[in-house]
Amino acid sequence: MANSVGKNLFRCINRILSVPTVSRVQIKGMSGGATRKFFPHASTYTDRRFLRRAMFYASLTGVPSLVVITYVNVFYGEAELSEISEGYVPKHWEYYPHPISRFIARYLKASPQQEYEKQAHVMELEHAKSVARKQEREIKRQMRKRGDGDYKFIPIKNSLQVLSNND
Template sequence: MAANFLRLLQRGGFQSHFSPKGGIQNSLQLRVSPKNCKGQKRNITGNPERYPGADFNYPKTKKFFWATPPKYHERLFLRDVAKYYALTGVPALIIITFINVFIGPAELSEIPEDYEPEDYEYHDHPITRFIVRNFMPPYQEVYEKMCAKIDFENEKRQWRQKHKMVDYLMKERGDGLYHYIPMTPTEVIDYSPKSDPDQ
């Protein structure tokens, strides 16, 4: 069946055959829409010689079912986008507009004596001040963490330099692997007789 159909398409026409009901009919009865025939949209029903045995008296009002990609996921995505914008974007826009209109940015003023400003007071916008005051760590804490990390990395760098120097001296002097066992110096050991051997 498939081989015959491909052979018919390569020959450019429909092969007529005898129907059990009698009479000559074409194999496809022109059930393929003209839109599916490349380059032959205008002449598919006007050139009977090209399609021998084709039934050109087929009803022109025949409706075909077109296989198109579904639009379900596109509509679902657009509906979700509209829902999320309505639940988040619209309230956020209302709140930001209210803050900018009725509160406004802070004004710069002189710092009184014996007063240390908070971290959030260095910002002018109310939303930024709220975020820094409630969600951000203090600047002093961040600075000390950074200094501690720099000091830790510096100590590791010094230990790596010492390790390289030890490896160099081992190769230079032909020493073996090194290890350290803490021991009491002989100068401080008391060899006098004792009542308890563990003393």
């Protein structure tokens, strides 16, 4: 049923897109009394192959997903609120009412505490970069002020070595 609907839809789209124009019509003038017209059409092989594969992969992922979602909704349903014991601290995924949302929050997403720690780490790195930039600006300012440059420092062993090199 679905395959025949897809074929009919595809035929309609193909007819709309391949309306012959004057520049596309070729006249076949061979031996014979009447001139026959030849209407060239583009191949639909790649279009049909794409549509078949798209439908296959959509059903390959869609059907199991629908089965799992339906099973969870029918047999489990949403969580109900109930009293909790004294001193119990709920986990972060226990705040979600739906089982699928709970599964995603528990196993696939980071907890809010982990997200906070990651953001704090990024902020600490950015703070360290800004401190380093400020120090570099201050060093360059002091170098300009004192007339220093980028020179290499060569350690001297004793003062006699300086005197002997200058001669």
